[in-house]
Amino acid sequence: MNNTIVLPIVIPIIAGMVMVICKNMIKLQRYLSIAVTLLIGAAAAFLLEQIKREGVQTLYLGGWEAPFGITLVADMFAVLLVLTTALITFCCLCYAFSSIGADREQHYFYPLTLFLMAGVNGSFLTGDIFNLFVFFEVMLVASYVLITLGGTKMQLRESVKYILINMISSSLFLIAIAFLYAMLGTLNMAHLSVRVAQAGQGGLMTAVAFLFLIVFSIKAGLFLFFWLPGPYSAPPTAIAALFASLLTKVGVYGIIRLFSLVFYHEPNVTHLFIGILAAVSMVLGAMGAVAYWDIRRILTYNVVVGVGFILAGFASFTLEGMRGAVYYLLHDMNVKALLFLLGGTIIHLTGTDKLKEMSGLIRLHPQLGWMFFLAALALSGIPPLSGFIGKLFVTTGTFQAGYFWLGGIGLFTGLLVLYSVMKIFMQVFWGYTNYTAETEKGTTKGLLWPLGILTAVVLFLGLGAEALSEYVDLAVAVLSDPRLYVDAVLSSNL
């Protein structure tokens, strides 16, 4: 029993509800939301140390032991993601202070962001598959409101697509859970793992696994990403950055958790198929990123490439590949948030998202330019920045598993990604400066320091990879050996 696990879920809900009651006290809401992200960060850091010392931590809600009640499970992988979520939400909130506008602040922006965070943290920490569905819905409902908040024409149009596609995937999710429950008679993920191992993962079970794969692929934007570019470029910068770095990654987390804990018996079918989907989405995403000349589109297609690359590492199902997937996942969350915030700042300054109408911004905003340069290099995995170590391990992993085509596609699309972001950098920051401080559409006042924090994290993830390796290794240990997870959850009664 470890009650700390529930804090990342409960704190944002309590604070969010207090904010709903104190609707007009915007100052209070700002301070409170910052305090919440810091508290969750502290709780996650505390949990990290505890897991390092004592192994996977569990909490039986209400004292109902697994597999009967709902169990929260904090393993290293989940808690690393919770910590990253807290960091990114912190930066996005700070960025929102001076960019989101009084109108959205009045209409529950801060509580909604915290509910989103509660949903994301809950999805990471729950050990019960139906509860995972519930936390997905908590997160999605908050995101439905955030995407329409402000009610511009583009937001409303894109929100229809977004809500429809998520409705479909959620109902498929529910159907898949029903199948699973009908066949195995349990919903606790550790117990599912035991039962699948006992009964064997036959054809029918693999079919259900594919149903789950479809669900999470839609959410993660793995291959089924046709819905993604629109909705992710519609909302204001701070919200888009949150979406890009958190929402798809929850889908990725779902795939990794389910296919390492429950459906890991037929890697030649399921994991190979994940690898194929990853390859296709890397290629298509890179094509999209290269083709467009519009900052938002380029960045959203890069989200798809990132998702593909993480799952390429996981699909190899080797230790190295999974280590790479964990590293790259942490990196990708940070760098996507950073790039979306940077891109949004550029659009805010120039008043347009067309690359061809911008040039020479570096003369007025050198910090912005250099941060973008660093982020671009990190995104494509240039050493010593954060993407490198993940890319190295993912590629090694895929080669070890014999999936040379997968590693090759990963490396090749990496080049296209580099081209697509360098294209932004050269168009926006190089060239003749046709702006002056007066003709600019906005200022960077109060926007740069959250970007600075994220850039520092990107540098740290690259240069300090050694310090992180201990934690990542523990995360991979649980992913590659489901018994560690199962024993922690069911030890007392099976």
Next chain:
Amino acid sequence: MKEANDVILRTVSKAAVVIILTFSIHLFISGHHRPGGGFIGGLSFVAAIVLLFLVYGIDKVRRNIAVDFKKVAGIGVLISVFTGVGGMLAGKNFLYQTFGQVHLPVFGQTELATAVLFDVGVALAVIGTSLTIIMSIGDDR
């Protein structure tokens, strides 16, 4: 919505609202051991208010029940979450519930459970949320 000759509707609903509200409280309390509980208790409470909306119009009801239902929902969730946190403070698991037999003056030997507090929160959350939804859809403003 409110016509001149809806005397029957008005007369019946005056009685019906009281009955529905009583029934919703009955559902709420019986939920501890039998079918019922905070969720459907709250929903049937909302049904009574909706009947009032239909008969007297939203504006009139809003003037008489001057409560911001978004805040009701917020308070409800807070109550529920804090009963969960209460378990933590007592050194037990989050959401731990307990009960005991208490001798009350009028009711005699009564079973009191902390789960009821949780249910109060659920009921308030349901009332607040559904009335907010209905009022924002039904409103012309």
